[in-house]
Amino acid sequence: MLSWYQSTNFSSLPTLLFLLSMTTTIINTNDHHSTLITINVAAQTPVKLTSTNYLAWKLQFQTLFIGYDLHGFIDGSHPCPASLLPDTTTPNPTYTLWIRQDQLLLNAILGSLSPTIMSFIAQAQTSKEAWTILANTYAKPSRGRIKQVKNQLKHITKGSMGVSEFLQTIKARADELATLGAPVDAEDLSDRILEGLGDDYKELTRAVQARDNPISFDELHENLLNFEASLQHVSHPDQSYFPASAHLANRHSTSYRQSSPSLHSAWHHRLGHPALSILQHVISKHGLDLSSSSLSKLSCDACHCNKSHKLSFSTSTITSTRPLYIIFSDVWTSPIMSYDGFKYYVLFVDHFTKYIWLYPLKQKSHVNDIFIQFKAITEKHFNQNIQTLYSDNGGEYVALINLLALHGISHHTTPPHTPEHNGFSERRHPHIVETSLTLLSHASIPLCHWPHAFATAVYLINRMPTPTLNLSSPYEQIFASPPNYSKLKVFGCLCYPWLRPYTHHKLEPRSKPCVFFGYSLTQSVHIQTFCIKTCSFH
Numbered sequence: 001m002l003s004w005y006q007s008t009n010f011s012s013l014p015t016l017l018f019l020l021s022m023t024t025t026i027i028n029t030n031d032h033h034s035t036l037i038t039i040n041v042a043a044q045t046p047v048k049l050t051s052t053n054y055l056a057w058k059l060q061f062q063t064l065f066i067g068y069d070l071h072g073f074i075d076g077s078h079p080c081p082a083s084l085l086p087d088t089t090t091p092n093p094t095y096t097l098w099i100r101q102d103q104l105l106l107n108a109i110l111g112s113l114s115p116t117i118m119s120f121i122a123q124a125q126t127s128k129e130a131w132t133i134l135a136n137t138y139a140k141p142s143r144g145r146i147k148q149v150k151n152q153l154k155h156i157t158k159g160s161m162g163v164s165e166f167l168q169t170i171k172a173r174a175d176e177l178a179t180l181g182a183p184v185d186a187e188d189l190s191d192r193i194l195e196g197l198g199d200d201y202k203e204l205t206r207a208v209q210a211r212d213n214p215i216s217f218d219e220l221h222e223n224l225l226n227f228e229a230s231l232q233h234v235s236h237p238d239q240s241y242f243p244a245s246a247h248l249a250n251r252h253s254t255s256y257r258q259s260s261p262s263l264h265s266a267w268h269h270r271l272g273h274p275a276l277s278i279l280q281h282v283i284s285k286h287g288l289d290l291s292s293s294s295l296s297k298l299s300c301d302a303c304h305c306n307k308s309h310k311l312s313f314s315t316s317t318i319t320s321t322r323p324l325y326i327i328f329s330d331v332w333t334s335p336i337m338s339y340d341g342f343k344y345y346v347l348f349v350d351h352f353t354k355y356i357w358l359y360p361l362k363q364k365s366h367v368n369d370i371f372i373q374f375k376a377i378t379e380k381h382f383n384q385n386i387q388t389l390y391s392d393n394g395g396e397y398v399a400l401i402n403l404l405a406l407h408g409i410s411h412h413t414t415p416p417h418t419p420e421h422n423g424f425s426e427r428r429h430p431h432i433v434e435t436s437l438t439l440l441s442h443a444s445i446p447l448c449h450w451p452h453a454f455a456t457a458v459y460l461i462n463r464m465p466t467p468t469l470n471l472s473s474p475y476e477q478i479f480a481s482p483p484n485y486s487k488l489k490v491f492g493c494l495c496y497p498w499l500r501p502y503t504h505h506k507l508e509p510r511s512k513p514c515v516f517f518g519y520s521l522t523q524s525v526h527i528q529t530f531c532i533k534t535c536s537f538h
Contacts, residue, residue, distance in 0.1 A: 167224070206369070332346075338360070344361040367399075397413065494514075
């Protein structure tokens with residue numbers, strides 16, 4: 001289009017410069033039917049080649065060359081024609097056109113290199129030579145190069161990077177390995193990403209690892225962005241949440257003032273801040289100079305601050321329509337550590353059926369792992385999703401916030417120092433503890449075996465009729481079938497389990513005296529026994 005520019009009058013130089021910057025074709029002045037294609041490096045190939053981004057750089061040029069039908073210049077399928085026409089001394093016009101086009105492509109490649117790399121292709125005469133040198137330098141598979149990139153990928157951690165920057169760094173190394181002929185498996189790439197996230201993303205890592213199916217890179221990227229946003233929200237809460245009066249109180253916290261008392265407040269102060277009814281009786285009986293109208297206006301800040309009591313709680317209005325719709329949970333601490341190292345238990349109570357699940361814990365931090373296990377088992381068994389979790393504000397439950405948000409579970413917590421709001425699970429503790437202590441006491445079993453007694457107590461409570469369910473049992477409500485009472489045994493009773501399969505020879509006893517220690521929830525026999533002689537469980 002150079003001839004068109006020369007024959008056109010422009011009102012200003014900036015207009016001409018703008019049009020030149022957008023030019024992608026040049027008309028051959030010797031042959032107006034032939035055109036040359038030039039590439040605007042700044043606009044069309046913004047990625048400059050460095051030692052780590054060859055794949056992205058190569059991709060942007062390949063798409064351009066294929067789009068302009070110029071890929072043959074760099075792959076050799078469109079070689080340079082002869083300089084003369086066959087059997088003549090006449091110059092070949094296609095030769096000149098090919099050389100000009102090839103040099104334009106070489107110029108575009110040079111313009112997209114960082115200064116440290118440009119020296120590598122300084123001796124290249126054609127675009128194909130430059131392209132081949134760069135491919136051999138950065139994409140030629142060698143054992144040492146593959147090992148180096150794998151080592152780089154292994155040691156990438158998120159650190160202070162954002163999620164997007166971290167994933168881009170990981171993906172760049174994975175793409176480089178793919179270019180070198182050693183692609184990284186999608187599941188291995190996800191594992192590498194999870195390993196480099198750090199402790200802040202531990203909850204998300206556990207949730208992803210608990211999945212039955214591997215997660216795709218795009219889905220993991222989306223989950224990480226959402227998780228990062230939730231972390232930032234927790235780290236920088238809205239300061240407007242605090243009432244303006246709190247700031248006002250802080251500004252005046254060092255100012256002390258005592259107003260002059262009126263007559264009725266003076267008597268209230270002299271008598272030691274008695275209740276209004278007592279103050280009225282004293283004034284009436286002893287004829288103190290104080291009118292009843294002024295007495296009715298009595299208001300004492302000291303009494304309001306130091307004689308306040310918690311108001312009674314109204315009847316709960318929480319309703320549920322199916323199992324697992326609402327789950328209440330709480331952690332109980334034992335004053336005695338069990339013989340196998342348990343110090344706590346966590347219980348989950350279904351609001352609709354009143355059914356209880358109890359898990360012994362060695363540490364409170366294990367609540368996260370237990371909840372993941374509980375959620376997976378119950379949701380798969382009942383084909384229902386947990387909708388809401390009620391708990392207190394313990395650290396073990398605060399750590400669940402991001403996991404619950406990831407699975408769309410609402411988390412309702414009690415106000416500080418108000419366990420009554422979690423009374424549905426709090427009231428289960430006395431029932432479980434009292435029943436368990438009764439079992440232990442009747443069987444004369446040491447308290448260090450409390451986890452077995454507590455598990456047995458919950459097993460029996462779930463099968464007992466309760467007035468809150470119209471004398472139906474939680475077991476019957478959740479499983480839609482009556483419990484089997486015929487198989488129940490007395491906790492701590494003497495029993496003789498069939499041990500023949502465990503003997504070493506035919507003359508060994510076929511049973512041993514054992515103590516009945518409860519019901520197994522993982523085996524069909526439903527019975528756990530403790531051998532008196534060997535001190536082992538069967």
